[in-house]
Amino acid sequence: MQANRQLNLLPDRDTEPSDVFQQVTLGVAYASKLLDRFPGATTLPEPPPFEVGKLPVDVYRRLLECIDLIRQIAGNSGKQMLELDVNEAHLDGIVPSDVYHIAALAVSELAFLHGQLADADAPRTVYYVGRKFPSHMYQRTGLLKRQLVALERLSKGGHDWLAQSP
């Protein structure tokens, strides 16, 4: 009954920036677990400064950069990821639900890499964050990007980092 209720509520409920924020935060949790495999690496770098006036499309672009980095990390690690080719013309009229889908894709790719780790700990649970704005999403995506840049640099060392125990 409860599942049915939630399913019925789905069409009524728009995706909100807070959903994207939670999804990206889950990505941060996965990325920190991946960075944890490199001794001495900073698992949570300082987030970029908060910038007001950001739009969902800005977050979308930053998430595309994140997905590109994840693909490079996967390539460095001998894994393959989906190629995502987004036409610039399609970026007009991006809404939070589009951003949510791209964030979910980034998180699922990170979850795949995390799943390849030997003795992987589960990432931290992410809880409901309350009301958020696209600028919050943009800042949080910036934190994820910083993690991924570090991970891309570290993963260049070879394929075996995924198989190494912490």
Place this chain on the structure above:
Amino acid sequence: MNSPQHVTTKAPKRPSLRGHLVRSHLAIAGIGLVGLALMLVLVVWARGHTLRLADLRGPAVRDSTLALAGVQRSLASLRGWMVLGDQSYRTDRKSAWRDEIDPAIANLRMLSARWDNDENKVRLTSVLTLREELKEAQWWIEEVAHTPGNEPARVIFAQELAPVHETIVATTNALIDIEKEQSESGRRPLFAAMADLARSHAQARASVVEFVDEGDKVRLDDFRTQREETSRQLGVFDRSRALLTAEQRRLFEITEAELPTFYAMLDRIIEARQSAQWNVAQHRLAEEAVPRARAVIDLLRAMTADQDRLISIDARLVTATRNIAAVVSVVLMLVFGIAAWFTSVSPARRLAKATQRHTRLFKNRSW
């Protein structure tokens, strides 16, 4: 009277005055050089220990103490943020990491290359690992502490229970409103059951609200009582179903369908409130941040105590070396004096005799 030639002809039997003077002066200079060399060794020894105190032991104690204070400050700021929600505590926590913990640990890493104590090197390696874990744990606590999700029971309350509760309140109120307009006799128990149902439903919710707020288990007993009362009222309705109007039956069916969901949600809320993680930030603080902070503090304290002990040893060595240097100086002064006496008296006596003889000869000639 003996001529000077006569004096020189007798001289080869004994060492010459020149040789005697050279030997005595060299002996004095040799003793002085040995003494100076000994003093140099002592000074270099003391200098080495003093430099180690100034450049290695002292900074190591200072940096481990600074890191220790930083960890405690970061933890205090985190607690301040959790309790008061004041942004200045977040800034203070960041500052503790940026200005105290990170630079102090970076200095310790540099100094550790010159440490001769392997135990402290192992401790520092553990501190480096724990530092990253502690920093991350604090970040996650700070993130969740003032979000609605910090208390999952309240999120279920606000997001899931509220619409169901509003539906039940609306249907029971509508039932009562219709009942008020009914004039037939014998409906009084039904009216009372409707009022009781509305009351017990509201009270059941209120008891759970109080339980979520206070965590007082007495409220759970109240909740169970009101839940039983609601079931009893539903039984009354069921038995009086024939008396209900068509609209009342429709409304009753909605209420009957929604009530199990309502109570299932209340059970979930109670379970979430009874869970160890009912307050996520507090749980993470107790399970993740505090144990790691304690481990880091213990390691840093052990390192500080060890460096303190080494400082005491080095300080005692420096003091002992200086005392030895002072004693050696006094002994050297005495030895130097005695040696000077013995090596100078005989040549001086011979020189004096020779001089006297020369003087006498000179006087005789003049006469």
